[in-house]
Amino acid sequence: MNTLELLELLEDNARLTPEEIAVMLQADVGEVRRAIKELEQNKTILKYMTLVNWEKAGEEKVSALIEVRITPQRDVGFDGVARRICRFPEVRSVRLMSGAYDLAVFIEGRTMREVSHFVATKLATIEGVISTTTHFVLKTYKQDGVIIEDTEEDRRLMVSP
Amino acid sequence: MNRTWCERINPVVRDMPPSGIRRFFDMVAETKGVISLGVGEPDFVTPWHIREACIYSLEKGYTMYTSNSGLLELRCAIARDLAETYGVTYDPRSEILVTVGVSQGLDLALRALVCPGDEVLIPEPSYVSYAPTVTLAGGKVVSLPTGMEQGFCLRAHQVEAAITPRTKLLLLCYPNNPTGAVLDRKTLLEIAEVAVAHDLIVISDEIYDRLTYDGQHTCLASLPGMKERTVLLNGFSKSYAMTGWRVGYACGHGDFIAAMTKIHQYTMLCAPITAQMAALEALKNGRAGMERMVREYNRRRHLVLHAFRDMGLPCFEPKGAFYAFPEIRVTGLTSEEFAETLLQEEKVAVVPGNAFGASGEGFVRCSYAASLEDLGEAMRRMAQMVRRRGVKPRVISTTHRPIPAREAGVSVAGSVCS
Numbered sequence: 001m002n003t004l005e006l007l008e009l010l011e012d013n014a015r016l017t018p019e020e021i022a023v024m025l026q027a028d029v030g031e032v033r034r035a036i037k038e039l040e041q042n043k044t045i046l047k048y049m050t051l052v053n054w055e056k057a058g059e060e061k062v063s064a065l066i067e068v069r070i071t072p073q074r075d076v077g078f079d080g081v082a083r084r085i086c087r088f089p090e091v092r093s094v095r096l097m098s099g100a101y102d103l104a105v106f107i108e109g110r111t112m113r114e115v116s117h118f119v120a121t122k123l124a125t126i127e128g129v130i131s132t133t134t135h136f137v138l139k140t141y142k143q144d145g146v147i148i149e150d151t152e153e154d155r156r157l158m159v160s161p
Numbered sequence: 162m163n164r165t166w167c168e169r170i171n172p173v174v175r176d177m178p179p180s181g182i183r184r185f186f187d188m189v190a191e192t193k194g195v196i197s198l199g200v201g202e203p204d205f206v207t208p209w210h211i212r213e214a215c216i217y218s219l220e221k222g223y224t225m226y227t228s229n230s231g232l233l234e235l236r237c238a239i240a241r242d243l244a245e246t247y248g249v250t251y252d253p254r255s256e257i258l259v260t261v262g263v264s265q266g267l268d269l270a271l272r273a274l275v276c277p278g279d280e281v282l283i284p285e286p287s288y289v290s291y292a293p294t295v296t297l298a299g300g301k302v303v304s305l306p307t308g309m310e311q312g313f314c315l316r317a318h319q320v321e322a323a324i325t326p327r328t329k330l331l332l333l334c335y336p337n338n339p340t341g342a343v344l345d346r347k348t349l350l351e352i353a354e355v356a357v358a359h360d361l362i363v364i365s366d367e368i369y370d371r372l373t374y375d376g377q378h379t380c381l382a383s384l385p386g387m388k389e390r391t392v393l394l395n396g397f398s399k400s401y402a403m404t405g406w407r408v409g410y411a412c413g414h415g416d417f418i419a420a421m422t423k424i425h426q427y428t429m430l431c432a433p434i435t436a437q438m439a440a441l442e443a444l445k446n447g448r449a450g451m452e453r454m455v456r457e458y459n460r461r462r463h464l465v466l467h468a469f470r471d472m473g474l475p476c477f478e479p480k481g482a483f484y485a486f487p488e489i490r491v492t493g494l495t496s497e498e499f500a501e502t503l504l505q506e507e508k509v510a511v512v513p514g515n516a517f518g519a520s521g522e523g524f525v526r527c528s529y530a531a532s533l534e535d536l537g538e539a540m541r542r543m544a545q546m547v548r549r550r551g552v553k554p555r556v557i558s559t560t561h562r563p564i565p566a567r568e569a570g571v572s573v574a575g576s577v578c579s
Contacts, residue, residue, distance in 0.1 A: 005456065013533075023467045024460035152206055159186040159199035159510055161289040161338075 001027040006035060007044070014048040051144055063092070063108045064115050066123060067101040067133040078102060081128040090118050101133070112136065173296060180289050181516030185500060189510045196539045197510040198527040201338065203402040203483070205530075207439070208450040211401065214442035215435050223434050229426040231259020231410070232437050238444040239410050247380035249388060255415040258422050259408065259432045259440075263368045265425075266394040266411040268294050270364050271330075273420040274392075275300035279329040284315040286486075286517035286524070288338050288366070295332070303328070306520035309477050309488055313342035317351035324359050331361050333381065336369035339517045339526035340486040341479020346379045353384045362417075364392045368409070369482040371400040371451060374459045378481070382412070389414050392421075399482075400451050401443040408436040458483050461529040461536055468540035473552040483530040486514065490523045492550040500525055506549075507542035 005025060009016055018036065022029040039045045054061050070081045078096055082103055086094050092106040105123070109115040116134065124132050140148055167175065182199075189195055230236065236253035243249050251257050260266040267290070275281065277299040283291050285304040292302045303323055307313045320331060331352075335344045344352070356363050365381040382391040396409025411421060425431075462479065469476040469487045476487035489499045496513035503509050503525075514521030529536060548554060 009460075020464070024463050026463055154204065156200050156202055156204070157186070158189045158195060158197045159182055159512060160201045161180065161182050161516075 001025050001031055001035060003035060003039070006032070007039070010036075010045065010048075051146055053148060060110065061108055062110065062112050062115050063106060063137045064119075065135045065137065066103075066105040066107060066119060067135070068103040068105055068123065069101050069130040069132075070103060071128045071130060073128060081126060084126055085123065088118070088122060090115075090122075177293055177296065180293075182289055182512060185497075185510075185513065185516070188501065188504060192504060192508060192510075195504065195508045195510050196531070196535050196542070198529070198531060198536075198539055199510040199512045200528050200530060201484075202404040203399060203454065203530050204532060205402040205454055207401065207403050207406070208443075208447065210446055210450075211403065211439050211442045215439040218435060218438035223438055225434060227259075227431045227434050227437060229422055229431055230254075230257070231432055232434070232441065235259060235437050235441045235444075236410075238441055239412070242444050243380070243393075243412065247383045249380055249383045249393075249412075251412045252415070256412055256418050258411045258418050258425060259437060260394075260396075260411055260425065261409070261429060261432050262398065262407040263366055263394045263396045263409040264290065265407075265429065266396070266409050266421075267291070267364065267366065268298075269421040269424050270392045270394065270411060270413075270417070271295055271298040271300065272424055273417065274330060274362060274364075276329070278327060280325060280327045281330040281332055282320060282323055282328060282361075283332045284319075284334075284337075285519070286313070286337075286339055286514060286521035287332075288334055289516060291332055291334075292518075300330070301327070304518060304520070306518075307340075307342070308520065309475070309486075309524075312477050313337060313340035313486070314344055314348055315352065316348070317355045320352055320355045320361075321359075324355075324361075328359070329362060331356060331363045332366070333363060334366040334368075336373055336378070336479075336481020338369065338482055339484050339512065339514065339521065340477075341482045341484045342477075343373060343375075343378070343481040345376075349379050349381060350384060353381070353387050356390060357386045360390075362390050362392065363387070364394065366394045368394070368396055368399050370395060372455055372458060372483060373481045374455070374462060375480045392417055397440045397443050401440075401447050402454065403436075403439065403443065406433075406436040406439055408432050408440045458529065461531075461533065464533070464536060465527060465529045465540060468544065471555050472540075472544040472547045473554050474547060483528055485527045485529060486521075486524050487527065488524050489547075491552050492547055494550065496522050496525055503543060503546050507546045509539045509542050509546075511543075 006021060009021055018029050018032040022032045070078060072078050073080050082094055082096060085091055085105055090107050090109055092108050095104045096102060097104050107115050107118060109118060119132055119134055236257040236259065239257055240251050240253040243251060271294055275298040279300045280303050281295045281300045282303050282305055285306050295302050305315060305319045305323055307315055335342065363381060367380065370378045382388045382393045392411060392413040394411050398404040465485050466476060466478060473491060474487040474489060476485055479485050492499060494502060496515045500511050500513040503511060512526040514524030514526060
């Protein structure tokens with residue numbers, strides 16, 4: 001069985017059952033189960049999640065991209081500060097970037113005040129952080145490969161030769 | 162219609178039966194909430210980079226005629242693609258013609274080659290327009306029926322047995338619409354031998370060549386002695402999900418292509434330039450996207466095959482295209498009755514096999530160019546209908562989703578949820 005294809009399937013739809021996957025990949029169900037278990041245990045599969053359109057669910061969320069410049073530390077470089085930032089539950093993602101700043105930090109909160117408060121009191125005050133620049137998200141058009149409010153539909157004729 | 166007007170219509174056209182698919186199409190169109198497996202085209206939209214390249218070409222003002230043969234750059238790209246994939250070399254200046262889909266390529270080839278009364282051999286079940294286009298070109302259709310027991314593969318001895326002094330052409334379509342059958346290299350070699358021995362010309366419609374799931378497709382023209390006597394037809398509709406663009410190509414001996422180009426220049430002038438620009442982009446950068454689509458079709462193919470076997474419908478394994486052709490005789494219904502019952506009772510559309518010729522009776526064509534969700538639901542509904550007709554399911558199906566909803570946020574696939 002092709003593990004990469006298995007991961008590709010699950011990345012697109014984590015609700016596929018091992019039975020369905022087994023048929024699609026022409027593998028034994030037990031083999032699929034074992035492979036998934038192993039991928040979970042060795043942390044290749046980190047988590048199964050649902051992509052939610054929160055706006056549609058009526059939930060207000062504020063998110064912001066924070067550009068963070070930091071001073072690399074001896075022995076650990078950027079990792080020490082980055083790992084510290086990761087600890088905060090408000091932080092959705094942390095990535096080391098090339099270019100004008102070092103870390104791209106995505107923050108999610110309930111209000112703008114909550115997010116700014118977090119940046120001012122928690123993020124900016126971490127030792128090694130030189131500066132932060134906050135960009136609030138105004139609208140999301142596409143997330144994790146999914147176009148939100150996609151208007152492309154099946155326009156094919158119902159029957160064609 | 163005014164009777165006198167009707168009488169003035171060319172009798173060849175007047176007496177031609179309308180496509181068997183047409184009547185069924187009208188029935189489906191009148192029913193609401195139908196899941197259709199009757200669609201003969203990809204469910205993917207043309208990849209964005211191809212659409213974008215076409216938009217860009219419009220912005221740059223590419224709105225004029227091209228040469229009759231099509232953009233030279235496109236013909237060169239086609240030649241390169243065929244050489245790399247199958248090792249067949251065509252001169253882009255004299256042996257390739259860009260057409261308005263394979264449909265036009267076929268029409269041109271038939272009109273260029275068929276003399277009144279010439280016999281054209283067509284394996285059946287066959288694509289709905291083969292027989293009518295042969296008739297329009299003045300030829301006589303000779304059907305070569307194939308069945309499930311032979312995997313819907315044409316055999317060389319069938320071709321040989323059908324040959325008469327008037328036989329001029331053999332028209333092949335593998336991977337096949339509607340059956341999904343492919344011809345392996347050995348069978349093709351045997352057929353090629355017969356074609357050479359009897360000096361036949363072969364029109365090979367290889368529009369589904371890239372949608373081959375078990376081993377490599379063999380291009381007929383790549384076989385010894387076949388390039389000069391083969392008119393190879395192909396296009397971008399199926400491989401690159403570009404059906405509505407209407408762009409394809411014909412390759413063959415310079416004399417054939419010159420003759421076809423003559424008809425093309427007087428009746429069509431050239432294929433639309435925007436479609437040609439898009440096709441060029443598809444050949445340049447479309448391979449990865451195409452391979453992704455093929456992988457996806459293959460997974461769905463396994464899913465529907467499994468479902469048919471579970472519900473007790475015999476189905477041979479299609480190795481190409483995106484069709485499965487299950488046998489429905491066990492239900493006691495004819496192809497048309499089955500398709501109509503399935504539509505009325507379960508709102509699933511499939512195409513009755515007899516639309517593809519008499520040897521398609523007892524079968525239905527199911528396209529798996531549909532989303533996984535739709536396929537799963539359609540298979541579930543079809544299984545219900547088949548069970549009501551007294552067919553025993555082979556095992557309890559595992560291919561469709563179990564009805565009880567899973568707990569929110571918990572995936573059945575694993576236990577890592579936090």
